[in-house]
Amino acid sequence: MRPAKLSSFLLLSLLLCLGALSGCATKLPKTTPLAPERQQEADNLFIGFLQVSQPLALDADIRLSWDVLGNKGGVDAVLQLQKPAFLRFSATDPLGRSIFIAVSDGTSFTMVDNRIGRIYQGKTDSDFWRSYVDDAIRAEDLFFFLSGLLPQVEPSAVKTAQDLEKAGFWYVWKDGRSMTHHVLLDSLSREMLRHLLFDPQGGLVLDITYSAYSASPDSGVNWPRHLQIRGNAITGTLTVHVNKVYSHTQQAAALFHLIPPPHFTVEQVP
Numbered sequence: 001m002r003p004a005k006l007s008s009f010l011l012l013s014l015l016l017c018l019g020a021l022s023g024c025a026t027k028l029p030k031t032t033p034l035a036p037e038r039q040q041e042a043d044n045l046f047i048g049f050l051q052v053s054q055p056l057a058l059d060a061d062i063r064l065s066w067d068v069l070g071n072k073g074g075v076d077a078v079l080q081l082q083k084p085a086f087l088r089f090s091a092t093d094p095l096g097r098s099i100f101i102a103v104s105d106g107t108s109f110t111m112v113d114n115r116i117g118r119i120y121q122g123k124t125d126s127d128f129w130r131s132y133v134d135d136a137i138r139a140e141d142l143f144f145f146l147s148g149l150l151p152q153v154e155p156s157a158v159k160t161a162q163d164l165e166k167a168g169f170w171y172v173w174k175d176g177r178s179m180t181h182h183v184l185l186d187s188l189s190r191e192m193l194r195h196l197l198f199d200p201q202g203g204l205v206l207d208i209t210y211s212a213y214s215a216s217p218d219s220g221v222n223w224p225r226h227l228q229i230r231g232n233a234i235t236g237t238l239t240v241h242v243n244k245v246y247s248h249t250q251q252a253a254a255l256f257h258l259i260p261p262p263h264f265t266v267e268q269v270p
Contacts, residue, residue, distance in 0.1 A: 029182055029196070031161035031170050042160045042169040045185055049192075054149055055221045055248035057082040063243060064091075068236035075099075076243075081146065085139035086256040103256045106139040110258045119258075119266045128269040136179060136197070136205045146240070148192040148210040148224045150183070167193060179205070189213070191222065216245040 034042060058081040065074035080088040085106025093099050102111040109129070110121045122128050124139055144151055158173045168187040174180050182196040191213050197205040210224040223245055229238040260266050 029170055029184065029194075030164035032164055034160055034162050034169075038162065039160065041187070042162075042171075043155065045169060045187060045190060046158060046160070046171055047155055049185055049190060050150065050153060050155070052149075053221075055147070055216075055219060055223075057248050057250045058143075058147070058223070059246040059249070059251070060223075061243040061246075063239075063241040065239040065241070066236065068238075071236075080251065080255065081143050082250055082256070083140075083143055085142070086253070087139070087142065088256050101258065103258050104139060105253070105256050110260075112258060112260075112264070117264045119260045119264050120269050121266060122269040126270055136177070136199050145195070145206065145208060146224075146227065148195070148213070150192075191224075216248055218246075219248045221248055 058079065060079050062077050062079045063074055064077055066072070075091045076094075077089055077091040080086075085104070087102070087104045089100075089102045090098055091100040097114075099114050100112065101114070102109065104110075104124065106124065108121070108123050110119060112119050120128075124133075143149075153173060153175075158171045161170045161172070163170055163184060168185050171183045171185065172180065178200040180198040180200075182194075182198075183192060184194040185191070186193050192210050194210065195206070195208050197207075199205055207230050209228045209230075210226070212225040213222045214225055215222055223242065225242040227240040229240075230236075
């Protein structure tokens, strides 16, 4: 038995949202060639962005909202992420009661639907997982997609252009899996404004817009407080609003594993 659509949507937190965009078409960003005097500025901006000290974890209250085919909804949740690929997502109802919990260590996952007393367990390379999450989305990518940061990129492999609306510079490159990245960095704030990812066939895997960055209290790390995820495949918009960041401190690995309550039904999904 497969879990209800909403539960599977909540499962894996935003990883499912990102995977839902796979294969839809989008227009490439409008750019103009860089003037020679701005090339060095663009190069320095990208190198400096890659050298920024990155947090290793996130513990935050969020609001996850969707407007898909006229169906609008939202849920409050606690989102906990930790490199390289740990995830804990706990959704609550309007009274603050836990309705859904999902955890993953990057290789396996467990999700608990408290509404029906059922637990689903499996591997992140399973058919079940891949029926929701595109092969292009890896568990270790989630932290970077939500933080507006990047893993290490070789600057010499990156092509640069000026954003047509003068918002900043676009950077384009292919990673080791032949996925093409288009990233827009603000030339003043030095923050990521948008990240598009295309598969080797040219299909859009994700399109994320970032805004409302603010510094976290325990570390001073800037984290985007508002993210919008769009795509023709879902005919709508998914929104993540980070209400409060508690910490970027790493937690014990046990936080990302669950021991099933004895009275719940456990299903191992293939």
